[in-house]
Amino acid sequence: MSLLELTDIAVEYRAPGRDRVRAVDGVSLEVRPGEIVGLVGESGCGKSSLARVAAGLAAPTGGGVRLHGEAVSPLGRRRRRRAEIGLQMVFQNPYSSLNPRRTVLSQLLDGVPAEVGSRAERRRDALDRLTRVGLDEAAAERYPHQFSGGQLQRIAIARALAARPRVLVADEPVTALDVSSQAQVVEVLAELVEQLEVGMLFISHDLALVRRLADTTAVMYLGRLVETGPTERVWRRPKHPYTRALIDAIPSADPDAGLPRVLNGDINGPGAGHGGCRFRARCTEAFAACGDEPELTGDDHAVACWLDSEDTERVA
Numbered sequence: 001m002s003l004l005e006l007t008d009i010a011v012e013y014r015a016p017g018r019d020r021v022r023a024v025d026g027v028s029l030e031v032r033p034g035e036i037v038g039l040v041g042e043s044g045c046g047k048s049s050l051a052r053v054a055a056g057l058a059a060p061t062g063g064g065v066r067l068h069g070e071a072v073s074p075l076g077r078r079r080r081r082r083a084e085i086g087l088q089m090v091f092q093n094p095y096s097s098l099n100p101r102r103t104v105l106s107q108l109l110d111g112v113p114a115e116v117g118s119r120a121e122r123r124r125d126a127l128d129r130l131t132r133v134g135l136d137e138a139a140a141e142r143y144p145h146q147f148s149g150g151q152l153q154r155i156a157i158a159r160a161l162a163a164r165p166r167v168l169v170a171d172e173p174v175t176a177l178d179v180s181s182q183a184q185v186v187e188v189l190a191e192l193v194e195q196l197e198v199g200m201l202f203i204s205h206d207l208a209l210v211r212r213l214a215d216t217t218a219v220m221y222l223g224r225l226v227e228t229g230p231t232e233r234v235w236r237r238p239k240h241p242y243t244r245a246l247i248d249a250i251p252s253a254d255p256d257a258g259l260p261r262v263l264n265g266d267i268n269g270p271g272a273g274h275g276g277c278r279f280r281a282r283c284t285e286a287f288a289a290c291g292d293e294p295e296l297t298g299d300d301h302a303v304a305c306w307l308d309s310e311d312t313e314r315v316a
Helices: 047-054 077-083 104-111 119-132 137-141 149-162 179-196 207-213 231-236 241-248
Strands: 004-014 020-031 036-040 062-067 087-090 167-171 199-204 216-221 224-230
Touching (some): 004 047, 020 036, 020 062, 036 179, 036 207, 047 199, 104 119, 104 137, 104 149, 119 137, 119 149, 149 179, 179 199, 179 207, 199 207, 216 231, 224 231, 224 241
Parallel strands (some): 087 167, 167 199
Antiparallel strands (some): 004 020, 004 062, 216 224
């Protein structure tokens, strides 16, 4: 059974004096025990909006969320807390999840389950989480303002780990860290998934990082999924032009490889979201059939692109 199931999620926003903006448009995803699902896409494609819905921090305009098999979205505030006790979120900005007036240790202890044991055992458990993200035990008695941004993000991750979640939603959790710290945190997250059989929705704009960590990759563009499948298959045989563009844009360590190819245009540029394939305004392979929006089709490796469609009459 899936630990976290998102079905046809839609999220709309309305700015004063402007039309509604649909940030997420019919996205479905599942996260199973022991699985890391990587959600990748450019800034502005709707990843964080989807993450907030998955974590119960925002209500979807359409669709529903199930956590441990229980519907979450329709529940009242009191039942929502009980239903979501097994889900923790790591935000891109650690200031949003840490109290500046309390010590690091006191905030870590909030997350440690009561059944761990005595206060001394709970303290030991909290300090263990802190050291696992690369900070020493002396950091436990300090306050958030005494740390750098990268250190604060590691503390936020330790706080999430302390609660022993069944599901972890990580929204750009290593953006603030240097390369060596990123590697350490990614190792901790992978270990958590493997040892505790938790599921994780890992959100990033870095496809290379998603390849390193995730079992399944979902590529998002302008509110919709355009490609999903096993990570290595998506990486080695990308079907959607947008996925190929993301891979081509990754810098190479090979000095003879030259500069990465840059995807022209902006995700919210001219022609975005005005009917048909959402990527066609930036796609170098667009043709007549792209005037209609393709559906995400395929069993194990799915894609929403007319170039890969079995509808030969429409493609012709």
